[in-house]
């Protein structure tokens with residue numbers, strides 16, 4: 458039976474009230490990537506970075522999954538074969554929508570990470586500079602997210618899933634950040650049928666067999682059902 462692999466981006470959470478990165482007034486319009494989403498930025502000004510992620514953590518905690526998240530969870534339940542969801546998003550709206558085993562390749566807002574010993578724990582709503590690690594007590598707690606220049610999480614598992622995909626779908630992503638933006642090529646190489654669902658054609662739209670345009674809360678349930 459056909460294995461489905463799905464990659465999601467900020468666009469799937471936009472209608473849940475979580476800003477995307479590159480759209481008008483998006484996160485990157487308000488903040489310089491270099492300052493808030495790089496290890497160098499964190500070393501330079503950890504207070505600024507914690508403020509950025511604390512605000513997003515509080516916002517994400519109040520957000521509700523939308524019809525697109527729900528539809529993917531339903532597909533996972535009803536499809537007779539494996540449906541794998543890989544997300545670039547650091548919110549947990551897929552899980553809140555009922556999805557299982559979601560692969561967070563860029564980490565999660567809900568997690569804290571010790572930059573000294575690698576210990577992970579549940580992040581408090583507001584992380585503070587110098588927060589001690591519960592394992593080694595080093596004052597080097599950081600958000601458990603993948604910053605630019607850092608290796609994304611679960612890459613081996615992701616490449617295995619892409620190699621076995623019969624259907625690859627990219628939903629709500631602009632296709633501008635790597636290695637996620639290259640997953641469509643990995644999937645095509647293993648003979649998968651590829652479809653993009655987005656508000657507008659992404660940077661990599663021409664690489665897909667099919668492009669379905671529209672808001673995720675309309676396009677995704679229609680594609681699933």
Ligand SMILES: CC(C)NC(=O)[C@H](Cc1c[nH]c2ccccc12)NC(=O)[C@H](CCCC/N=C(/NCCC(=O)O)S[C@H]1O[C@H](COP(=O)(O)OP(=O)(O)OC[C@H]2O[C@@H](n3cnc4c(N)ncnc43)[C@H](O)[C@@H]2O)[C@@H](O)[C@H]1O)NC(=O)OCc1ccccc1
Nearest residue numbers: 466467468477478479545605606629630631634635656673
């Ligand atoms: C800017 C870009 C050129 N730079 C990179 O890609 C860099 C460098 C790089 C690596 N390889 C390259 C090759 C070429 C060029 C550059 C590179 N990549 C890295 O540094 C990565 C690490 C990148 C991760 C950075 N962290 C993020 N997030 C976590 C933190 C945080 O969230 O704060 S990235 C962050 O931005 C990206 C945003 O993209 P989208 O989610 O697509 O969001 P965007 O706003 O752009 O687009 C939204 C889309 O939705 C649509 N939309 C809007 N509303 C709706 C709606 N309602 N319905 C449907 N669609 C909608 C819009 O039309 C739009 O198309 C996401 O990945 C998101 O996680 N690490 C790495 O490469 O390690 C080595 C390596 C290499 C190979 C293999 C293994 C390792």
